[in-house]
Amino acid sequence: MGASTGDDLRFETRAIHAGQDPEPAYGSVNVPIYQTSTYAQRAVGRPVRWDYARGGNPTREAFQQALAALEGGTHALAFASGLGAESTLLLTLRPGDHVVLGNDVYGGTYRLLAHVLEPWGLGSSTCDLADADALRAAIRDETRFVWVETPSNPLLKIVDIAGAAKIAHDAGARLVVDNTFATPALQLPLALGADVVVHSVTKYLGGHSDLIGGALVTNDDELADRLAFLTNAVGAVPGPMDSYLALRGLKTLALRMRAHCENAARVAGFLSQHERARAVHYPGLSSHEGHELAAQQMSDFGGIVSFTVGSAEEARDVASSTRLFFLAESLGGVESLIEVPAPMTHASVEGSPLEVPPELIRLSVGIEHPDDLIADLDRALR
Ligand SMILES: *Cc1c(COP(=O)(O)O)cnc(C)c1O
Numbered sequence: 001m002g003a004s005t006g007d008d009l010r011f012e013t014r015a016i017h018a019g020q021d022p023e024p025a026y027g028s029v030n031v032p033i034y035q036t037s038t039y040a041q042r043a044v045g046r047p048v049r050w051d052y053a054r055g056g057n058p059t060r061e062a063f064q065q066a067l068a069a070l071e072g073g074t075h076a077l078a079f080a081s082g083l084g085a086e087s088t089l090l091l092t093l094r095p096g097d098h099v100v101l102g103n104d105v106y107g108g109t110y111r112l113l114a115h116v117l118e119p120w121g122l123g124s125s126t127c128d129l130a131d132a133d134a135l136r137a138a139i140r141d142e143t144r145f146v147w148v149e150t151p152s153n154p155l156l157k158i159v160d161i162a163g164a165a166k167i168a169h170d171a172g173a174r175l176v177v178d179n180t181f182a183t184p185a186l187q188l189p190l191a192l193g194a195d196v197v198v199h200s201v202t203k204y205l206g207g208h209s210d211l212i213g214g215a216l217v218t219n220d221d222e223l224a225d226r227l228a229f230l231t232n233a234v235g236a237v238p239g240p241m242d243s244y245l246a247l248r249g250l251k252t253l254a255l256r257m258r259a260h261c262e263n264a265a266r267v268a269g270f271l272s273q274h275e276r277a278r279a280v281h282y283p284g285l286s287s288h289e290g291h292e293l294a295a296q297q298m299s300d301f302g303g304i305v306s307f308t309v310g311s312a313e314e315a316r317d318v319a320s321s322t323r324l325f326f327l328a329e330s331l332g333g334v335e336s337l338i339e340v341p342a343p344m345t346h347a348s349v350e351g352s353p354l355e356v357p358p359e360l361i362r363l364s365v366g367i368e369h370p371d372d373l374i375a376d377l378d379r380a381l382r
Pocket of ligand 1: 084
C-alpha cells in the first residue's frame with residue numbers, strides 16, 4: 001500500500017502510516033473495521049482479493065503491514081492469540097524435529113511444547129540461554145528452532161540475540177525471538193539475526209488490556225509462504241474488531257513504551273532502596289546481571305519489574321494490598337498490574353525446570369503518574 005510504508009520513515013511515523021493510507025471510497029483516515037466473513041466475487045472463482053475471511057481481511061492486512069514495518073520485516077501475520085501464532089509456527093515442524101527453549105520461557109509456550117506437541121512427536125528441551133555453552137550443548141541434529149525470550153518472564157533475564165542467532169545458524173536451526181516484553185519500540189530481533197519474531201499482541205502492542213491477539217514477523221520469503229498457507233489451513237485468525245484495536249494500539253506504542261520504561265525505572269529504583277524488597281529484577285538496574293547486554297541490544301529496559309519479599313505469604317499479602325496496581329495476570333496495558341507468578345501465571349510450570357520462587361512478585365508498570373504508583377507500593381509494603 002502506497003509510499004507510506006517506506007523504510008526511510010522513522011518508527012513513530014511508520015506506526016501511524018504504514019498500511020494505513022486513507023480509505024479510498026470516502027477518505028476515512030482510520031482503516032475501517034471490515035466486519036465480513038466473505039466477499040462478493042466478480043465472476044465464478046474471481047474474487048477481488050480474498051474469497052473468504054479466514055484467508056484475509058483488509059483490517060487484519062493493515063495491522064500486519066504496520067507491524068511488519070515496525071519490526072523491520074517483510075511479512076507479518078496476525079493470529080487470534082499469541083499461542084495461536086506459536087502453534088501455527090510450530091506446525092511448520094514435523095514429528096522427530098526438536099526445539100530448544102530457555103529455562104524461563106513463557107509458561108504457555110512450555111505447556112504447548114511439553115504437553116501438546118511432545119506426545120505428537122515434536123521434541124523440546126530447556127537450557128539457560130544466557131549461557132552460550134549451554135545452548136551449544138542443548139542443540140541436537142534434529143533441532144530446528146532455538147526459541148528465545150528476552151527479557152524473560154518473570155526474572156527479566158537477558159539473552160544475547162545476535163550470539164544465539166549465530167549459534168542456531170551454525171547448527172542449521174532458525175532463531176525465533178518472542179519480542180512480547182520488549183516490543184519493536186525497544187528491540188529489533190530481525191536486525192540482530194533472528195529469523196522469526198513472535199508476539200502476544202495481547203500485551204504491549206494492543207496496550208489497553210482489551211483484546212487477545214498474536215503475530216509472527218519474518219524476512220524469510222519461503223517460511224512466510226508456508227506460514228501464510230498454515231494460517232489459513234489451521235485457522236487461528238483474529239477478527240476484524242480485534243485487528244482494528246491492535247492497529248490502534250500500534251499507533252501509540254512508541255509513546256506508551258517511553259512512559260512504561262520511565263515509570264518502571266522509577267519503581268525499580270524505589271524498590272531497590274526498600275528494606276522489604278530483597279532481590280529486585282529490572283534490566284535497567286546496573287546491578288542486574290544482563291544490564292550491559294540489555295543496554296546494547298535494547299533502546300530502553302521495558303515496563304516489567306519483579307522482586308522478592310520475605311516469604312510466599314508476604315508476597316500474597318503485598319499483591320492483595322495495592323489499590324492502583326490491580327491484582328491480575330497479563331501485562332503491557334496502560335494500567336499497572338501486580339501478581340504472584342508461582343500460584344498465578346506460572347502455576348502450569350510447577351514441578352518443571354521453569355518453576356519460579358514463591359516469594360516473587362511481578363509488576364507490569366503502567367503509565368499512571370509514577371509518584372502515585374510508588375505511594376501505592378509503599379503503602380502495600382507497610
Ligand atoms: C502472554 C504471552 C504469550 C502468549 O500470548 P497469548 O496472547 O496470551 O496467547 C506468549 N509469550 C509471552 C512472552 C507472553 O507474555
